[in-house]
Amino acid sequence: MAKDPVENTSEFDLGDFVAGKKFANFEHDFKGIVEKIYEHSLLVVIxxxxxxDDATVNEYNHRAVLRMSDTKILVKTDNPAPRPEKEDDEKADKKADKKDAKGDKA
Known part of the structure; x- marks a missing residue:
């Protein structure tokens, strides 16, 4: 069963250059590019x-999952993915309300 795509409501975008804090076997902080955005975490290519930390990075296949709260954006991407605007959602809600009101009169 396919899941509906989740709307990105975070401050992060695919392609952002970020700084991650050391964790697990890492001895030092590192930097990378956001590859995937989850609900509260990011998949980052180191x-x-x-x-x-070269051995650890190789062991992790140059990727790490980081908490958004522990990740700092260093450089925003020039080409972020489009996000739906709230105004469009409000307009759609008003149209649906008008349709319902017309349907009630009939």
């Missing part, structure tokens, strides 16, 4: 790390 692009810059301390040489002491």
């Amino acid at each position: 692009t810059e790390n301390d040489p002491e």
Whole structure:
């Protein structure tokens, strides 16, 4: 069964360059690019790390899942994915209300 796509309501976008805090086997903080956005976390491709952490980065296949709360945006992407505007949602709700009102009169 396919799931509906989840709307991105976070401050992060695919392609953002971010800084991640050390965790697990990492001895130092690292930097990378957001590859996927989850509800409260990010999948980041590690692009810059301390040489002491090379073995860990290789073991993790150059990827890490980070909490959004522990991740800092260093450079926003120039080409973020489009997000639905709230005004469009409000307009759609008003149209639906008008249709319901017309249907009640008949």
